[in-house]
Amino acid sequence: MGIEITINGEKKVWDTKPSETLLDALRNHGYKSVKRGCDEGHCGACTVLVDGKAIKSCVMLAGQAHKRNIVTIEGIGTIDEPHPLQKAFVHTGGVQCGYCVPGMILSAKALLDENPVPTEEEIKTALDGNLCRCTGYVKQVEAVGLASKMMRGEN
Amino acid sequence: MAVKIKEGFKVVGKSVQKVDGFSLACGKAKFVDDFDLPGCLYCKILTSPHAHARIKSIDATEALKIPGVITVMTHEDVPRIAHTTAGQGYPEPSPYDTFILDKKVRFVGDRVCAVAAETKESAIEALKRIKVEYEVLEAILDPRESMKEGAPVIHDEEEARMIIPVPYDKEKNLASHADFTVGDMEKGFEEADVVFEREYESHYAQHCPMEPHICATYLDENNRLVIMTSTQVPFHVRRIVAERLQLPIKRVRVIKPRIGGGFGAKQEVLLEDICSALTLKTGRPVKYEMTRKEEFMSSRTRHPQILKMKVGAKKDGKLTAISMKVLMNTGAYGSHALTVACNTGSKVLPLYNKALNVEFWADSVYTNLPVGGAYRGYGATQGYFAMECILDEISRELDMDPVELRKINHIKTGESSPVFAALGEGKPGVEQKVGSCGLGACIERGMEEFDWAKREDRKKEVSPGKKRGSGMCILMQGSSIPEIDMGAASMKMNEDGSFNLNVGATDLGTGSDTVLAQVAAEVLEIPVDDIIVYSSDTDMTPFDVGAYASSTTYLSGYAVKKCAQKIKRQILKVAGEMLEKDSYDLYLEDKKVHDFDGNSVTYKEIGTRALYETDQHQIGAIASHISHKSPPPFAAHFAEVEVDTDTGKTEVLRYVCAIDCGTAIHPRLAEGQCEGALLNGISFALTEEYVFNKKGRMMNADFGSYKIFSTGDLPEMKVILVPTYEVTGPFGAKSVSEININGPMPAIGNAIFDAVGIRLKHAPFTPEKVLMGILEQKEKEAVPV
Numbered sequence: 001m002g003i004e005i006t007i008n009g010e011k012k013v014w015d016t017k018p019s020e021t022l023l024d025a026l027r028n029h030g031y032k033s034v035k036r037g038c039d040e041g042h043c044g045a046c047t048v049l050v051d052g053k054a055i056k057s058c059v060m061l062a063g064q065a066h067k068r069n070i071v072t073i074e075g076i077g078t079i080d081e082p083h084p085l086q087k088a089f090v091h092t093g094g095v096q097c098g099y100c101v102p103g104m105i106l107s108a109k110a111l112l113d114e115n116p117v118p119t120e121e122e123i124k125t126a127l128d129g130n131l132c133r134c135t136g137y138v139k140q141v142e143a144v145g146l147a148s149k150m151m152r153g154e155n
Numbered sequence: 156m157a158v159k160i161k162e163g164f165k166v167v168g169k170s171v172q173k174v175d176g177f178s179l180a181c182g183k184a185k186f187v188d189d190f191d192l193p194g195c196l197y198c199k200i201l202t203s204p205h206a207h208a209r210i211k212s213i214d215a216t217e218a219l220k221i222p223g224v225i226t227v228m229t230h231e232d233v234p235r236i237a238h239t240t241a242g243q244g245y246p247e248p249s250p251y252d253t254f255i256l257d258k259k260v261r262f263v264g265d266r267v268c269a270v271a272a273e274t275k276e277s278a279i280e281a282l283k284r285i286k287v288e289y290e291v292l293e294a295i296l297d298p299r300e301s302m303k304e305g306a307p308v309i310h311d312e313e314e315a316r317m318i319i320p321v322p323y324d325k326e327k328n329l330a331s332h333a334d335f336t337v338g339d340m341e342k343g344f345e346e347a348d349v350v351f352e353r354e355y356e357s358h359y360a361q362h363c364p365m366e367p368h369i370c371a372t373y374l375d376e377n378n379r380l381v382i383m384t385s386t387q388v389p390f391h392v393r394r395i396v397a398e399r400l401q402l403p404i405k406r407v408r409v410i411k412p413r414i415g416g417g418f419g420a421k422q423e424v425l426l427e428d429i430c431s432a433l434t435l436k437t438g439r440p441v442k443y444e445m446t447r448k449e450e451f452m453s454s455r456t457r458h459p460q461i462l463k464m465k466v467g468a469k470k471d472g473k474l475t476a477i478s479m480k481v482l483m484n485t486g487a488y489g490s491h492a493l494t495v496a497c498n499t500g501s502k503v504l505p506l507y508n509k510a511l512n513v514e515f516w517a518d519s520v521y522t523n524l525p526v527g528g529a530y531r532g533y534g535a536t537q538g539y540f541a542m543e544c545i546l547d548e549i550s551r552e553l554d555m556d557p558v559e560l561r562k563i564n565h566i567k568t569g570e571s572s573p574v575f576a577a578l579g580e581g582k583p584g585v586e587q588k589v590g591s592c593g594l595g596a597c598i599e600r601g602m603e604e605f606d607w608a609k610r611e612d613r614k615k616e617v618s619p620g621k622k623r624g625s626g627m628c629i630l631m632q633g634s635s636i637p638e639i640d641m642g643a644a645s646m647k648m649n650e651d652g653s654f655n656l657n658v659g660a661t662d663l664g665t666g667s668d669t670v671l672a673q674v675a676a677e678v679l680e681i682p683v684d685d686i687i688v689y690s691s692d693t694d695m696t697p698f699d700v701g702a703y704a705s706s707t708t709y710l711s712g713y714a715v716k717k718c719a720q721k722i723k724r725q726i727l728k729v730a731g732e733m734l735e736k737d738s739y740d741l742y743l744e745d746k747k748v749h750d751f752d753g754n755s756v757t758y759k760e761i762g763t764r765a766l767y768e769t770d771q772h773q774i775g776a777i778a779s780h781i782s783h784k785s786p787p788p789f790a791a792h793f794a795e796v797e798v799d800t801d802t803g804k805t806e807v808l809r810y811v812c813a814i815d816c817g818t819a820i821h822p823r824l825a826e827g828q829c830e831g832a833l834l835n836g837i838s839f840a841l842t843e844e845y846v847f848n849k850k851g852r853m854m855n856a857d858f859g860s861y862k863i864f865s866t867g868d869l870p871e872m873k874v875i876l877v878p879t880y881e882v883t884g885p886f887g888a889k890s891v892s893e894i895n896i897n898g899p900m901p902a903i904g905n906a907i908f909d910a911v912g913i914r915l916k917h918a919p920f921t922p923e924k925v926l927m928g929i930l931e932q933k934e935k936e937a938v939p940v
Contacts, residue, residue, distance in 0.1 A: 019276075032189040033182025035415070037365045038447040042858035045365055073182035082177055090176035093823035096831065097664020098179025099365040099415030105180065128867040131858065133363050133416050134664050136830030137866045139823070 003066040007031070008075025016062040022048070022055075025062035026072065033073040033102045037131070044130035047103030048072050054110040056129070073102035076109060085109055088147035089140065096134035104130040108144045117148060166676040167886045170823035171683045174669045175413065175662075184413040187369045187385050188444060195371070196225055196271040198433055198443035199278035201285055202453055203260035203267055206294035206523035206851035207307065210258050210287060213268055217284040223277035225437055227285065229268040230256040233432050236399050237314035240455075241490040241528065242388035242422045244639055244700050248581025250323055250330055250489035252315040255399055255428050260289075261309055261487035262523050263852040264452035271433045271441055294523035296851045298461065298484035301328040301520035309487060309521040319581050321493060325521075330485045331493035333500075334516040335577040343476025343512025347467025349552050355464065355541040356917040357900070359845035360457045362530055363863050366415020367450045370426040372433070373440035375408070380431055383410045387421045387661050388701030389691045395424045396431055407431075411691035414663035418835070419529035421663060422703045423455050423490065451856035455528025456845070458495050458519070459484045462541040466510075468549050472560045474510035479503070479538065481517040486526035492519035494580045495527065498534030501584060503542050505572035505787075506631045509564040513574060523851050529703060531832060532896040535632060536839075540918060543628035543901030547908065557905070558598060558607065561629050568592040585637040587784045591879035591889065593815030594629060594789035600875050601627075601813035605793035610909075613795070620801050623808070624910025627793045628901040632894035633785035634884065635706035640781065642711030643697035644718040646675065647775035648726070650766045652746055652758030653685045656718075659699025660711035661691045665892065666824040667707045671715045673820050674885050678719035679726075680743040681758070697777055705788075705890030708820060712885035714780035721776035729761050729774070786881045788889045790814040792898030796906040803926025805907055807837055807870040812895055815877045818887035822876055828892030829874040836899035838864035844919050 004013050007026075016025050023046045026034045034057055037045030041059035048057045049071035077083030082090075085105045089095050094104075104127060111118055111126035118126070123144045124137075132140065178184040215227035233256050239249040260267060267287055272278035293307045300306055310325040317323040322332040344350055370384040380402065386392050389409040397404045414421065426443045433441040445454060465478040481499050485492035500515035530536075550557040566572060566589055576586040602608070610625040617623045644658045656675050662668040668688040676683045689696060699711055727738035730748035733756045734741065741748050749755040765774050793811040798804070812833055819825040842862040846855045855861045880887035900918055908914055913928035 027188075032185070035186070035366070036188065036444075037367070038858055040447065040857055040859065043365060043447075073180075077181060079177045079181050079183060082181060086177065086180040089180050090173060093170070093173075093827045095173060095176050095179050096666060096824075096827055097365070097414060097416040098175070098184055099186065099664070101180055102182045124866040124869060128865045131363075131365060131863060131865055132831075133365055133418065133835060133863065134831045135827050136832075136834035136872060137869050138830045138872055139827055141866060141869070 001063060003063060005065050005068055005070055007070045008072060018063060020062045022057040022060040022062045022065050026057060031072050031074065035099055035102065044103045044107065045100050047106045047130060049106050049110055052110060052113060054107040073105060084150040085147040088143040088150060092139040092143040092146060094135060094140040094143040100130055100132040104132065104140060108147065112148055112151065116151065120145065164677055164886060165680065166673045166683060167820050168818060168822065170821055171669065171673060173666055174672055174683065174688055186366055186413050186415055187371055187383055190371065190383060192371060192373055192440035192442065195440040195442050196273065196433065196437060197275045197278045198430055198441050199270050199282055201267040201282045203263060203265040205260060205289055205291050206263050206296065207292040207309065208260050208289040209292060210260065210267065211290055212288045214286040218270065218281035221277050221281050221284065223273035224281045225271045225273065226433065227268055227270050227281065228433060228436065230254065230258050234399065234401050238395060238399050239490055240423045240425055240488065242391040242395065242424050242701065245394060246318045248319055248493050249491055250315060250317050252310050253488050255432060262525055264525060265487060266453065269429050269433060271437060294851055295328065296523060298482055298520050298522050301522055309523060321581055328521040329518060330489035330521050331496060331519040332517065333493065333497050333578065336514045337573040337577060338512030340476055340478060340512050340514050344467045346475045348470045349549060350465065350467045351545055351549055352465045353545050353916060355462045355544065357460045357537040357540055358918050359459050359525065360839050360843045361451050362418040362420035364416030364418060364420055367445040367447060368421065368426055368454055369444040370430045371440060371442040372430040374434060374438060379406050379408055380434065381408045381410065382427050382431060383412060384427050385414050385421055386411055387417045387663050387703055389661060389693055390659060390698050391701060392424050392427050393693045396427050399428045400431055400435065409693045411661055417663040417702065418531045419533065419703065420455050422529040422701065425454060447858065448856040451861065452525065452853050455490065456525050457530040458527030460499065460537040462537065464541050464545045466545050466549060468553065470553060472553055472555050472563045474507055474564045476512040477504060477507060477510045478514040483517060483519040484522050484524065484527065485519045486522060486524045488526045489519065489521065490526055490528045495534040497578050497580060499538035501574060501578035502535035502632055503538035505574040506566055506629065507564045508566045508570055508572040515578065525853065531835065531893050536897045539628065539630055539897040540900040544904050547626065547905040548914065557627055558602060562598065565594055565629060566592065580636050580639060585783060590786055590883060591817055591881040592789055593877045593879040594791065596877045597789055597791040597813035597815050598629065600877055601791040601793050601811050604873055604875060605811040607793060617797060621797050621799055622910040623795065623797050624906045624908065625793065625795045626902045626905025626909055627791065628898050628905065630790045630792065630894050630897050631787035632705055632890060633787055634709035634890040635782050635785055636704045637782050637785045640700045640704060640706050640710055641779055642699040642706065642714045643777065643779040644711065644715040645697050645777040646718050646722050647773055648722065648762050648765065650762040652762050653687060655687050655689065656715065657696040658690045658711060658715065659696050660707050661699065661702040663702050665702065665707065665828065666821060667702065669824065670708055670820045671712060674712050674715045675719040677886060678716060678723055681746050705893045708888050709884045709890050710780055710782055712888060714778050716885045717778035717780060718776050721778060722774060725774045725776065726761055729765050730756050733764065782883065784883055786883060786889045788814060788816045788891060788894050790894050790898065792902045794899065794902035794906045796903060796910055798907060798910045798925060800911065800929055803922035803929065805841060805920055805925055807903060809871045810837065811873045812898065813875040813877050814891065814895065815879050816891035817879050817881035817884050817889035819876045820886065820888050825876060825891045826874045829895045830872055832892050832895035833872055833899060834864050836896040837870065837903065839919065840900040840903045841919055842921065
């Protein structure tokens with residue numbers, strides 16, 4: 001089964017099996033930043049943006065991504081030119097083991113794209129589907145607030 | 156000789172950029188599953204549906220017919236070597252009671268046989284087609300039953316044994332025993348004006364690292380076995396896998412890439428043996444990743460304990476005697492059974508050294524339930540639950556502020572406790588006097604931040620149907636296992652003035668690569684980004700016992716400091732030749748060596764001269780460190796809760812933690828470690844638990860029904876780092892993270908009592924338990940006297 005998808009701005013045509021999840025398809029094609037934490041849609045480590053919405057790619061079939069626009073963490077910034085969210089996560093200490101971080105940042109990006117000046121409660125709601133066992137979330141919530149400021153040129 | 160006096164630290168104590176921060180935040184950092192291994196086979200494990208059974212036969216005929224299935228491995232295909240999965244130093248203080256695969260299964264989730272297939276799908280399909288005939292045996296599902304006359308013997312195999320001289324009685328399902336008494340208990344209780352006896356019960360829980368256990372193995376071009384694994388203990392993995400598979404250690408290389416959290420779960424050697432056996436059998440790379448369900452059911456857990464406490468106190472609050480008796484459920488295997496139980500005493504009892512009569516007794520028993528292991532807190536979590544809750548009751552009986560009771564009794568700088576020497580890890584402990592102790596300051600700072608004095612006033616602020624309360628506790632832990640743990644580091648200088656720092660220490664997300672780089676950078680007067688850190692590769696880095704026992708910053712950090720000091724001497728020697736000065740008349744600053752006449756040479760010039768120009772040699776060094784002490788970090792915790800009296804739901808409104816970790820080498824990372832441990836502890840206290848059916852099967856093995864806290868549950872948390880200086884640690888540092896998981900159970904338990912007047916002695920404090928408590932209390936009040 002062939003699907004056409006746009007990933008990080010590049011158009012791709014992939015062969016997928018009907019049962020293949022978007023998570024497996026992405027990882028099999030080298031997008032290793034998309035992590036597997038539970039394979040059941042609970043932990044959020046596999047979060048990607050699908051047409052701008054934060055989606056858990058382990059519970060979406062690759063076939064459902066046909067003609068959709070996918071963004072992974074590789075698509076928002078690089079080590080040389082990081083996205084403000086990536087800078088803010090590193091700066092505040094929101095990255096410990098970092099396994100949850102790509103998904104967490106993408107959930108935050110979906111929030112900030114829609115709501116550039118979120119309240120702390122709105123940040124907590126947006127990140128609620130991304131589990132992290134290392135940080136206690138305090139510095140991740142802080143990072144999203146900081147990124148929001150950075151994106152508005154305040155920091 | 157001139158001397159340059161250094162004022163303060165330049166790198167230590169600064170929240171520098173985490174060395175792997177952007178690599179992780181940009182998705183570039185590689186975890187085990189991110190390495191593509193051509194021709195890799197996928198391993199899946201068939202696990203036991205029975206809590207206790209003998210395997211009569213395994214028929215894999217149908218499984219092997221599935222296209223892509225390469226092999227099915229059973230107990231008949233692997234060496235039968237009794238071992239422990241505990242990744243501890245040799246000789247391990249855990250019983251040798253486990254086999255790679257066995258003809259008996261001892262808990263639901265125990266492994267039966269392994270499949271290797273070309274695809275994950277084929278491997279999963281193969282599991283369904285393997286026919287296993289079991290002889291189901293009577294199971295023990297309650298640790299109170301384990302040692303009763305006539306109970307089934309879980310380890311009836313002849314090989315099971317302890318390899319150190321400590322009590323072990325498999326016929327009685329006794330996996331370990333430890334006890335000691337100091338002083339005179341009878342006299343201690345006689346002297347007391349109040350004596351309280353209580354029983355507490357702590358529960359099963361899982362570490363839940365976001366990256367499950369995963370391992371990949373392959374044979375390199377020289378036919379050596381390479382194990383790339385998500386582990387906290389790479390050097391123990393090398394030793395233990397070599398032993399289990401009867402390979403020479405020199406044939407095994409263990410590589411630790413980035414690790415997605417461990418919290419003790421990855422101090423176990425769980426997957427590496429079976430993956431390696433499959434690679435050796437097939438000659439192909441093999442990968443095995445646990446599913447989340449397997450992580451819950453088949454990996455490791457926190458050991459549940461039943462703690463019987465008896466504590467006596469004088470009217471003035473002075474403790475006269477403490478008795479702690481522990482029955483620990485180690486599950487089907489004895490991983491960490493002795494040492495976790497010992498830690499329950501050794502990390503808790505010395506805190507109250509004013510009590511001169513102390514008794515400790517611990518049995519760890521086998522059951523047919525999931526297996527305990529190392530888990531952040533390591534027994535102290537269970538012990539502090541009991542200790543700090545009973546002290547809260549005593550303080551109320553004496554009409555004292557619970558803070559005052561603790562102030563009167565806690566250990567202070569320059570003091571010791573006989574418990575330090577009485578209880579070790581499989582052998583007597585090491586006597587020590589407490590050096591740095593900022594506990595008094597932690598209590599004061601915590602009270603102030605929490606506004607402890609106004610806690611009664613805040614009770615009035617609640618809406619109808621809700622009640623508010625506050626609770627507190629104090630804590631200590633340790634830093635490394637004295638005279639047992641060793642960490643080592645090596646360094647070399649490059650011609651551009653940068654340095655490679657190779658450490659055996661294992662960064663599993665803790666930030667130790669950054670912290671250790673800071674220690675080296677401080678000695679060498681350079682920024683952290685001039686240090687290239689490489690950690691935990693048994694071929695490339697020196698030895699380290701690994702990331703456990705709160706040892707990395709304190710112990711491995713000191714090894715790095717020693718190593719950097721050796722490098723410094725070599726740099727000074729070369730610079731002395733260049734500047735024609737005695738090295739004692741030189742000092743380091745800003746990546747240069749200066750004399751006191753205004754001349755200097757850069758590190759680049761020194762490195763270039765050493766490698767290319769004159770008397771060429773590699774500036775390089777290696778250093779090791781062991782400690783003769785385990786300096787405790789200290790903490791004071793304060794929790795405010797709101798209890799819904801209609802539903803029993805407890806919400807933590809605020810949590811304040813003041814911690815003395817000596818010098819915080821990286822304050823942000825230290826705070827983050829504390830916050831992570833606190834939330835893990837809060838979640839453990841309120842929601843996390845294993846629900847078993849009558850056959851010993853865990854029924855909630857997924858994040859949908861095993862609730863760990865997310866951002867929506869996040870209380871207001873405040874961490875205060877209270878600085879002290881531990882002279883035996885690198886730049887004054889002690890350990891930081893582990894201690895803080897111990898506080899939430901007692902602090903919240905005490906706060907619930909303060910709110911609604913019920914004492915919960917069986918954690919977690921779920922709405923059901925709280926509501927039952929409230930209802931029982933109402934019933935009692937309704938009965939006319």
